[in-house]
Each structure stands twice: as C-alpha cells, then as structure tokens.
Amino acid sequence: MNIYRLPVLTDNYIFVLHDPDKNIAAVVDPAESKAVLSKLEELGAPLVAIFNTHHHSDHIGGNSGLLKRFPEAIVYGGEKDRDRIPHQQVFLKAGDRVKFGDREAEVFFVPGHTYAHIAYYFEPIFKLTSESTGDQGGELFCGDTLFAGGCGRLFEGTPAEMLNSLDQLRQLPDDTRVWCAHEYTLGNLKFALTVDSDNSDLQERMVMATAMRSRGEATIPTTIGLEKRTNPFMRWDFPAIQRSAGTEIGDRVFAKIRGQKDNFSG
Numbered sequence: 001m002n003i004y005r006l007p008v009l010t011d012n013y014i015f016v017l018h019d020p021d022k023n024i025a026a027v028v029d030p031a032e033s034k035a036v037l038s039k040l041e042e043l044g045a046p047l048v049a050i051f052n053t054h055h056h057s058d059h060i061g062g063n064s065g066l067l068k069r070f071p072e073a074i075v076y077g078g079e080k081d082r083d084r085i086p087h088q089q090v091f092l093k094a095g096d097r098v099k100f101g102d103r104e105a106e107v108f109f110v111p112g113h114t115y116a117h118i119a120y121y122f123e124p125i126f127k128l129t130s131e132s133t134g135d136q137g138g139e140l141f142c143g144d145t146l147f148a149g150g151c152g153r154l155f156e157g158t159p160a161e162m163l164n165s166l167d168q169l170r171q172l173p174d175d176t177r178v179w180c181a182h183e184y185t186l187g188n189l190k191f192a193l194t195v196d197s198d199n200s201d202l203q204e205r206m207v208m209a210t211a212m213r214s215r216g217e218a219t220i221p222t223t224i225g226l227e228k229r230t231n232p233f234m235r236w237d238f239p240a241i242q243r244s245a246g247t248e249i250g251d252r253v254f255a256k257i258r259g260q261k262d263n264f265s266g
C-alpha cells in the first residue's frame with residue numbers, strides 16, 4: 001500500500017492510499033475533491049473507499065465531489081457520526097475491521113475532539129513475493145485526535161475521554177507511522193517546550209522540525225515512538241509534565257496542559 005500526502009486548504013493533509021497490485025485507491029479525510037481527483041487521475045486507479053475520521057468539514061468536504069466521479073466508492077465513518085457525515089454507508093465502532101486491498105485496519109473509537117471520532121489502524125504485514133520481500137509497518141490515520149507534538153482541541157469531549165483515546169493510541173507499536181490531518185507541528189512543539197523544557201528529545205525535535213519546515217517539507221508522518229518521547233499530551237504520567245501541571249492525577253494533568261495550550265499564542 002502506497003500512501004500519498006496531499007496538502008490542501010491552509011494546513012490540512014488528505015491521504016490517498018493506493019494498492020498497486022489491484023490498482024485501486026482509497027482516501028482518508030478528503031477535505032476537498034479536486035486534489036484527490038487529480039491524484040487518482042495520475043495513478044489511473046478508481047476510488048473504492050472514503051475513510052472519514054469525523055464530521056468536520058475539513059475532513060468530509062470532498063465526499064460529494066468524489067462520489068460524483070466514483071459513485072461506487074463506499075463511505076466509512078463512526079457510528080455516532082451517522083447523521084453528520086454526508087453519504088455515509090458504513091457505521092463503525094471500536095474493534096470493527098475494514099479492508100483495503102491486501103491490508104486490514106482496526107477501528108479505534110477515540111472521542112475527545114468530537115464525540116464520534118474514530119481512527120483507522122492498518123496493521124503491519126509481512127509480504128513475500130517474487131519481486132519484493134519485507135515488512136510493511138503499521139499505519140495510523142487519526143484525524144484530529146493525535147497531532148505531531150500535540151492533540152486536537154476538545155470540542156465535544158472531556159479531558160478524561162481524550163486521555164483515554166490517546167492512551168489507546170499510545171499502546172500501538174513504536175514504529176507505527178502516524179498520519180495526522182494537519183501540519184500543526186511547529187506551533188505544537190513551541191508549546192510543548194513550555195511544559196517539558198528539559199526534554200532533550202523534544203529540543204532536538206524542535207531543531208529538526210524547524211529545519212524541515214524552512215525547506216518546505218512536511219513533518220507528517222510522525223511515529224508513535226517519537227510522540228511518546230516528545231508530545232506532552234502523550235506524557236501525562238511523566239514527572240516533568242506532572243510538575244508543570246501541578247498535579248499527578250492523569251485527567252487533571254491533561255486538562256491543565258490542554259487548557260494552557262488553548263490559550264497559548266506562541
């Protein structure tokens with residue numbers, strides 16, 4: 001499975017998935033249809049699936065336009081988004097599985113940013129063919145739940161819910177690639193340094209991310225391992241973050257730093 005990252009709108013990423021053996025494509029969180037349609041044209045592959053993580057317009061805005069061109073494509077989303085995602089056909093809950101080409105994804109229910117938010121985790125596979133051997137690692141599409149160096153705002157959920165959602169993602173293998181839906185990394189790391197200033201992995205990451213952005217490169221995908229080392233919203237149980245929050249109680253730590261981030265203006 002090849003993954004193409006399309007930058008659209010101000011800071012969104014749309015992900016086009018391509019199975020080169022079957023020559024079929026899918027898309028995760030199409031903010032708009034135009035960029036996706038030209039990528040599909042270039043690949044010469046039909047769209048068979050639209051995987052939505054949640055109902056916000058910058059994640060579903062392309063659904064209608066894509067279905068006009070590919071009416072057979074199946075639209076997936078969370079069961080609680082049943083009335084909020086246009087043309088949704090499959091209503092997913094925690095533990096459900098979806099297929100694309102030779103890959104299978106497990107669905108995670110990750111409320112917090114919205115009450116219906118889900119994530120898709122494509123599990124690693126080992127492939128042995130005449131042309132190629134090797135692992136394909138896990139791929140996580142998490143919408144606006146986990147960001148590089150940060151997490152989504154709590155529009156419809158509590159700190160405890162978001163903590164629980166991120167805790168599920170934290171248990172995935174460290175080498176899982178994380179495809180976040182926004183390029184928010186630099187702002188997130190700037191804030192992270194205010195609550196975890198002595199973290200040398202974080203300091204180093206800031207230097208690298210700054211260099212990447214100044215070259216116009218994307219900082220996505222990230223990995224679960226890197227987030228565990230440097231993202232304060234994955235580190236509510238680390239002493240440095242607890243000290244910054246002034247409490248050791250998980251959801252209070254989380255609420256405190258989420259609140260500080262909401263009011264942070266860099």
Ligand code: ZN
Pocket residue numbers: 054056113144
């Ligand atoms: Zn959103």
Ligand code: FE
Pocket residue numbers: 056058059144181182
């Ligand atoms: Fe978004």
